[in-house]
Amino acid sequence: MPKQTFYNLPEDKRQTLLYAAEKEFSRVPVYEASISNIVKSAGIPRGSFYQYFEDKEDAYLFLLSQQARTRQGNFITLLQKYDGDLFDAITEMYRLLLKELPEQENLDFLKNAFLNMTHKIENIFNRIFDVNENREQLKEISTLINKQCLNISDEKDLHHVIQIITSVTFHNLVEKFAKEMSYEEAMDNFNTEMNLLKKGLYK
Amino acid sequence: MPKQTFYNLPEDKRQTLLYAAEKEFSRVPVYEASISNIVKSAGIPRGSFYQYFEDKEDAYLFLLSQQARTRQGNFITLLQKYDGDLFDAITEMYRLLLKELPEQENLDFLKNAFLNMTHKIENIFNRIFDVNENREQLKEISTLINKQCLNISDEKDLHHVIQIITSVTFHNLVEKFAKEMSYEEAMDNFNTEMNLLKKGLYK
DNA sequence: ATAATAAATGACACGGTGTCACCTGTCAAT
DNA sequence: ATTGACAGGTGACACCGTGTCATTTATTAT
Numbered sequence: 001m002p003k004q005t006f007y008n009l010p011e012d013k014r015q016t017l018l019y020a021a022e023k024e025f026s027r028v029p030v031y032e033a034s035i036s037n038i039v040k041s042a043g044i045p046r047g048s049f050y051q052y053f054e055d056k057e058d059a060y061l062f063l064l065s066q067q068a069r070t071r072q073g074n075f076i077t078l079l080q081k082y083d084g085d086l087f088d089a090i091t092e093m094y095r096l097l098l099k100e101l102p103e104q105e106n107l108d109f110l111k112n113a114f115l116n117m118t119h120k121i122e123n124i125f126n127r128i129f130d131v132n133e134n135r136e137q138l139k140e141i142s143t144l145i146n147k148q149c150l151n152i153s154d155e156k157d158l159h160h161v162i163q164i165i166t167s168v169t170f171h172n173l174v175e176k177f178a179k180e181m182s183y184e185e186a187m188d189n190f191n192t193e194m195n196l197l198k199k200g201l202y203k
Numbered sequence: 204m205p206k207q208t209f210y211n212l213p214e215d216k217r218q219t220l221l222y223a224a225e226k227e228f229s230r231v232p233v234y235e236a237s238i239s240n241i242v243k244s245a246g247i248p249r250g251s252f253y254q255y256f257e258d259k260e261d262a263y264l265f266l267l268s269q270q271a272r273t274r275q276g277n278f279i280t281l282l283q284k285y286d287g288d289l290f291d292a293i294t295e296m297y298r299l300l301l302k303e304l305p306e307q308e309n310l311d312f313l314k315n316a317f318l319n320m321t322h323k324i325e326n327i328f329n330r331i332f333d334v335n336e337n338r339e340q341l342k343e344i345s346t347l348i349n350k351q352c353l354n355i356s357d358e359k360d361l362h363h364v365i366q367i368i369t370s371v372t373f374h375n376l377v378e379k380f381a382k383e384m385s386y387e388e389a390m391d392n393f394n395t396e397m398n399l400l401k402k403g404l405y406k
Numbered sequence: 407a408t409a410a411t412a413a414a415t416g417a418c419a420c421g422g423t424g425t426c427a428c429c430t431g432t433c434a435a436t
Numbered sequence: 437a438t439t440g441a442c443a444g445g446t447g448a449c450a451c452c453g454t455g456t457c458a459t460t461t462a463t464t465a466t
Contacts, residue, residue: 046423086368097376143287187301198290211413250414
């Protein structure tokens with residue numbers, strides 16, 4: 001959290017600083033961003049930055065959550081609009097996000113936020129469950145899975161199902177570590193989610 | 204990718220170096236890890252490190268993929284064991300992973316790998332779709348959603364469904380950026396996955 | 407024995423971080 | 437008007453990490 005001094009700042013100076021920070025975080029991912037660039041661009045001395053923020057991350061998370069907050073509320077509204085259809089609401093939300101993105105001046109900022117290491121790790125994770133190593137394997141898997149599955153009609157669907165399961169598994173794993181869950185807790189969550197997924201896909 | 208010189212190294216020296224790197228990446232997340240510590244711990248001069256690897260990330264990704272590779276093959280075997288039941292296979296895989304984790308000497312390494320920034324960003328992302336702001340909202344959402352949904356019986360399930368959708372959405376978003384997909388491509392993928400999810404949950 | 411090639415080495419230039427002793431401006435009390 | 441106290445401003449500095457490169461050393465081929 002920014003320090004009190006940050007909030008005591010006159011509006012224009014605060015905006016200048018935030019703008020400089022956003023510019024820097026748009027240029028490169030957080031871990032490559034430098035405070036030196038921010039203060040240079042904002043025209044404030046180095047020491048002042050530390051008067052306002054704990055460190056680089058502090059400023060970054062403030063910006064991120066500030067941007068997130070502007071989207072608050074949308075979801076409920078959309079849910080009402082689509083009469084409780086969760087998927088229609090979320091699809092609309094996703095669509096809006098993608099649609100607005102190219103026009104958004106903070107596109108690079110968001111891009112960096114989402115790319116930030118994550119995809120590298122997900123790629124590695126995908127490798128653990130890699131089923132695309134060669135066509136033979138995929139055929140084999142397809143045959144095996146079709147014994148059980150109702151809804152997977154073609155290869156594209158199979159790929160997507162694996163995507164879904166991978167991302168949910170990944171999410172569970174990250175959550176387990178982040179919230180320091182016990183083995184039992186983690187398995188319990190995982191099973192609940194897998195069962196929900198299962199219902200839709202099985203004979 | 205490590206350079207050729209790395210592979211030319213005598214086995215014991217290579218192991219010492221890898222061990223030192225793993226130790227450092229277990230101590231802190233990649234972006235905090237330092238080459239200085241690795242070379243000090245491995246007892247090699249700084250310049251040598253750059254003889255073997257491009258940079259820190261290079262060594263890190265090598266270690267990660269090396270560890271991932273040891274799990275290769277498991278998945279197909281499990282799939283056969285469970286006669287093509289995708290969920291049983293993946294659940295078993297997850298279970299094994301969690302079960303083995305505490306005994307694994309590289310626990311901290313894996314922990315850092317999964318925590319590495321990701322959860323911070325996911326948390327922010329969750330905030331965008333935040334439906335847990337207050338009980339009232341959750342009730343409201345629950346009522347709305349139950350008009351459409353078949354399988355969500357209690358609040359816990361609702362929470363998990365939202366988790367699933369969030370993580371799939373998140374995954375799609377990261378993928379879109381990582382693979383520089385067009386709007387159409389991204390929406391297409393997203394819709395396919397949402398439809399697969401939908402089938403299981405709707406009246 | 408010699409040349410050629412590959413690898414090893416560590417000092418160094420560069421750039422970034424966070425701190426701290428000191429400076430400045432403001433404002434209430436005298 | 438003067439003082440002191442205090443919040444905030446400032447930038448030089450100590451420290452640490454990166455990647456490079458000229459030089460040295462080892463290895464191999466001729």
